[in-house]
Amino acid sequence: MNKAKKLYLETFGCQMNVSDSEKIVTLMKGIGYQQTADPVDADLVLLNTCSIRATAEQRVYGHLGKFKSMKKQKPGLIIGVGGCVAQQEGERLLKKAPFVNLVFGTHNLHLLQKMVTGAEQGKQSVATDFLDDEKRFDLFPHAESEGGVSRFVTVMQGCDNFCAYCIVPHVRGREISRSADKVIEEVAALAAAGVTEVTLLGQNVNSYGFKEPGAPDFADLLRLVAQVEGVERLRFTTSHPKDISPRLIACFAEIEKLAPHIHLPAQSGSDAVLKKMNRGYTRAQYLDKVRALRDACPEIQFTGDMIVGFPGEDEAAFEQTMELIEEVQYADLFSFIYSARPGTRAAEFPDEVKRAEKQARLERLQAAQKRITLARNESFVGRVQRVLVEGPSSTGDALFGRTGGNRATVMDGDPVLAGRLVNVRITQGLQTLLKGEILDV
Ligand code: SF4
Numbered sequence: 001m002n003k004a005k006k007l008y009l010e011t012f013g014c015q016m017n018v019s020d021s022e023k024i025v026t027l028m029k030g031i032g033y034q035q036t037a038d039p040v041d042a043d044l045v046l047l048n049t050c051s052i053r054a055t056a057e058q059r060v061y062g063h064l065g066k067f068k069s070m071k072k073q074k075p076g077l078i079i080g081v082g083g084c085v086a087q088q089e090g091e092r093l094l095k096k097a098p099f100v101n102l103v104f105g106t107h108n109l110h111l112l113q114k115m116v117t118g119a120e121q122g123k124q125s126v127a128t129d130f131l132d133d134e135k136r137f138d139l140f141p142h143a144e145s146e147g148g149v150s151r152f153v154t155v156m157q158g159c160d161n162f163c164a165y166c167i168v169p170h171v172r173g174r175e176i177s178r179s180a181d182k183v184i185e186e187v188a189a190l191a192a193a194g195v196t197e198v199t200l201l202g203q204n205v206n207s208y209g210f211k212e213p214g215a216p217d218f219a220d221l222l223r224l225v226a227q228v229e230g231v232e233r234l235r236f237t238t239s240h241p242k243d244i245s246p247r248l249i250a251c252f253a254e255i256e257k258l259a260p261h262i263h264l265p266a267q268s269g270s271d272a273v274l275k276k277m278n279r280g281y282t283r284a285q286y287l288d289k290v291r292a293l294r295d296a297c298p299e300i301q302f303t304g305d306m307i308v309g310f311p312g313e314d315e316a317a318f319e320q321t322m323e324l325i326e327e328v329q330y331a332d333l334f335s336f337i338y339s340a341r342p343g344t345r346a347a348e349f350p351d352e353v354k355r356a357e358k359q360a361r362l363e364r365l366q367a368a369q370k371r372i373t374l375a376r377n378e379s380f381v382g383r384v385q386r387v388l389v390e391g392p393s394s395t396g397d398a399l400f401g402r403t404g405g406n407r408a409t410v411m412d413g414d415p416v417l418a419g420r421l422v423n424v425r426i427t428q429g430l431q432t433l434l435k436g437e438i439l440d441v
Contacts, residue, residue: 007033008042012060013050015237016172017083019152019201021048023109024082031113039070044078044116049085051167054339060085064097071099078119080104082112084171088343090128100124106172107131130173147193149390149419153186154178155221156202161240163267164278164346165307165338168203177208180216180224191230196419197259197388200225200236206243219247226257232421233388233404235259241266242280244289252297260297261331261406264289265305269324270317273310278345283324290328301331301376301405308365309358310338311349318361325369331376331405333369337362370431377407377429384439385409387424389417399438408433 007028011021024046025035033044045067050056060081071077080102081093087105094100101119104112105128115125158173159166187198200221202208208218216224218236226234234257241264251258264286268274271282281289293300306321313321325333337358340347380403387401387409394400399413401422410433411424417438424436 004034005032005043006036006041007044007046008036008039009046009048010063011048012056013048013052013084015152015199015201016154016157016203017048017050019154020083020106020109022152024048024112027109027112028116031117033116039067042077044080045070046080046082049081049083051084051088051171051341053336054341057085061096064100068097068099078102078116080112080116080119082106082109084167087128087171088167091126094124094126102126103128105129148195149388150197150199151190151195152199152201153183153190154202155183155200155205155218155236156208159203160207161204161280162278162345164276164349165310165341165344167341167344170343172203175204175207177210180221183221184224184228187225187228187231191228194230194419196231196421197233197235198225198231200234203238204240204243205236206239206245206248217245217247219245219251222248222251222255222258226255231257233257233259235261235406237263239264240280241286241289244293246292249289249292249296252293252300259404259406260300261303261404262293262300263303263305264293266324266328267305267307268310268313268317269321270313271320273313273317276312276346276349277307277310283320287324287327299405301407302328303332303406304328304330304334306333306335306365307338308335308362309353311346311351311353313338313353313361322365322368325365325372329372329376330369331407332373333365335362335365335369374429374431377431377434380407380426380429380434382426384423384425385434385436386421387411387436388421389413389419391415391418403434409436410434411436411438413438 009021011017036042047060049060067079078101081100082104086103093103101124102115103126107130108127111127118125156177158175159169160175162169206218208221209215239262266286267277269283385403387403389399389401392415393410398410401409403409423439425439426434426436428435
């Protein structure tokens with residue numbers, strides 16, 4: 001009997017890459033590869049990469065060095081690089097790392113089976129062409145509807161916003177929406193396979209739609225997906241603050257299945273910095289949206305992203321970011337030191353903020369957020385939260401799940417509850433999670 005070929009797949013970066021990786025696993029299964037968690041077993045190593053920050057890109061080259069050594073021991077090992085670094089680097093990547101067999105860009109997953117089969121016969125290949133709009137979604141393969149508790153469903157791809165610091169529009173291409181029918185079809189298939197929670201995914205889901213009279217916008221799409229039987233909880237990510245419409249805000253008040261959580265990246269609290277970033281909103285407009293969302297859904301939890309040390313951020317501008325996080329009271333915040341990405345507009349700006357200053361600001365911001373997160377987690381103690389049980393906790397002796405507000409929660413209970421929504425009384429609020437007890441099943 002032939003030994004099954006093994007795929008080792010590593011995913012870097014955002015949820016779009018996580019979703020693409022699910023599709024890659026399905027595609028590789030189609031040509032006989034079973035996934036393995038141990039790279040030593042692998043016949044095929046695929047890295048699905050991220051280039052949003054310089055550190056993410058450097059990590060990819062670091063990892064490739066490790067696999068180069070493995071290939072010396074196992075010359076038949078096929079190594080492939082996909083995702084945003086692959087899109088950006090293309091042929092250059094093969095020059096820097098000639099032991100790599102294939103490079104596939106963000107629009108080229110549909111070619112992957114052929115590229116791997118070619119590599120098995122010794123062919124090296126690169127595919128980084130952007131597809132035109134009509135072809136993109138038709139050619140994009142789907143992940144298998146093989147169940148699980150919570151799954152991503154891509155509703156749009158690409159971005160037209162060109163924030164000054166961001167590489168995404170350059171490596172993911174222009175915005176394109178998927179038809180509502182196709183989205184509903186995939187959600188229904190997932191629900192039929194037992195999936196309880198669906199997260200609608202896109203670089204900027206708020207600008208979903210075909211911009212034609214009568215065509216559904218994102219608020220319409222949410223209402224349609226909420227009607228799919230079997231899906232009990234609905235989420236979406238990521239949202240651009242400038243595109244949050246009153247109709248979308250109303251969804252939080254009106255759609256029961258819509259989880260009370262929104263990831264709403266502000267990136268800075270300073271109008272001058274926001275303008276330089278080309279974000280398309282002011283601090284006051286951002287805060288107006290936050291208030292409107294809280295009015296529509298008082299229990300809504302906010303998470304966000306913040307960039308520290310963007311060119312032109314002086315001490316006063318940074319203070320405005322510090323004030324913003326106090327005002328919004330994020331449940332969690334992903335904060336980063338600005339690093340210039342070649343090819344973006346901001347890479348041309350003089351980068352005046354010294355590295356030590358950026359580091360000091362990041363530490364102040366993260367310390368303040370740590371305090372806010374803990375206080376918010378403690379404020380849940382005694383309250384009852386609807387938790388979707390995902391499975392055993394990392395220690396294996398309890399259950400792990402998430403509240404509607406997306407707070408990680410552990411509680412005692414029977415593993416058969418995986419995939420069920422249960423009422424949990426929160427007994428402890430810790431820095432990174434809540435603890436609680438199940439009230440009913
Ligand atoms: S909205 Fe801005 S930050 Fe987000 S993907 Fe588009 S360009 Fe990048």
